[in-house]
Amino acid sequence: MKRTLLIIAFAMFSIFSFSQISPGETSDFEIDVEGWEHQIANPNDPVQVADGGPNGAGDGYLSTSSSGAGGSGSRHVFANDNAEWIGDYTSAGIVAFTFDVRNTNATEDLFLRVGFNGTGFNDWAASTNPVVVPAGSGWTSVTIPVEASDLSISGSPTTVAAILANVTQVRILSNDGSDILHKGQRAALTSDYDNIVAVDVLSTPEFEVQNNEFKISPNPAKNRLNISIPDGNGDMKLEVYDVLGKRIFKGLLTDLDSSINVSNWKTGVYLVKISSDKISQTKRFIKQ
Known part of the structure; x- marks a missing residue:
């Protein structure tokens, strides 16, 4: 019995130790939404679209929307708390997210930020400055830096360093600065995403x-x-x-x-x- 418990404990430790964020982690949405969703299930949950990504025919992507009407699904944000997207971002050397985005709104620009949740419910940090994607744009490649100096505390009085050392959820959102930074703006918006990649200093184009x-x-x-x-x-x-x-x-x-x-x-x-x-x-x- 002890031997069995030790084996189980070791297996759980191995999963916890190695199933966490690492450079090159990618969501390409060729099969499904790959864990990206709203925190609360609602009619506006992101959906995988099998065709029409940045590489054209046969390239899958993620499409997300928000109602702006209040309640669940009203904010423009999607998140991931799967094991491969959480953990110690600092030790992993993650300095930026890169991805392809398409702003399908006719008149509304997107103000894209990345947000991180730490160990506490209100432990949040998010991009201080947004990457602006103009309304009606086609597929565009963007880089959002996520080092401590690029983020601001957006919740309880903890530190950005503490959050990045133990991320429990990551989110991508549009926030024009009119609300708390880690929350998506409450607006009727649509946007598409593909090839979300966590990159380190050696792989992000910003440092080449x-x-x-x-x-x-x-x-x-x-x-x-x-x-x-x-x-x-x-x-x-x-x-x-x-x-x-x-x-x-x-x-x-x-x-x-x-x-x-x-x-x-x-x-x-x-x-x-x-x-x-x-x-x-x-x-x-x-x-x-």
């Missing part, structure tokens, strides 16, 4: 040397922001958002090197986004 990234300087800046875009991409749309997700600047970049006057902007953090039919990139800018 790339020739196709735009550059901003100086950063921080007081008076002017210089923007250099990659060669060969043609004219590019420029948008700047504040930390609440409000667009405060819009323009068109027609030259490889451009400069805009920021002297009248309020001191704080902004998101500078450039996009075209080929690429979409966002960088953080600090106005002094």
Whole structure:
């Protein structure tokens, strides 16, 4: 009997030890929703769609929606607490989530963030700054950083480090800054997702040397922001958002090197986004 109990205990320990987040963990939605759902079952639970993902015919993806009407299913958020998506994110070296997203709303932008629940019911941290995906966009690849410096406490008075060391649930949500950060905004929204990947510093494109990234300087800046875009991409749309997700600047970049006057902007953090039919990139800018 003791031998049997020891074997069972070892098996449970092995499952707990090795079935947790690791670099490269992926949800590609080729078969089902892979554990991504709302916390409470409701008519707006995410569904797997077998065809029409970013790779076209035969590529499955996850489609999610929210009613905005109040009650379960009213907020735009989906979550996962399966063993492979929880655990010690810090020790695993996870620095970002990458995924493909399609904003199918006609007029509403998405303000995407990642949220993490710790060991307590109210122990939450979420992305301080959102990645903005414009309304009506086609499939777009985004990167959301999830290191401690990229997150803010959104619940009880714990620490981001404590939450990342013992994540019990991860969620992806749209929040325009009008509500508690780890909660999806209460709005009638739809969006699609594919190829959600947890990446470490060696695999995320944000940390690789790339020739196709735009550059901003100086950063921080007081008076002017210089923007250099990659060669060969043609004219590019420029948008700047504040930390609440409000667009405060819009323009068109027609030259490889451009400069805009920021002297009248309020001191704080902004998101500078450039996009075209080929690429979409966002960088953080600090106005002094």
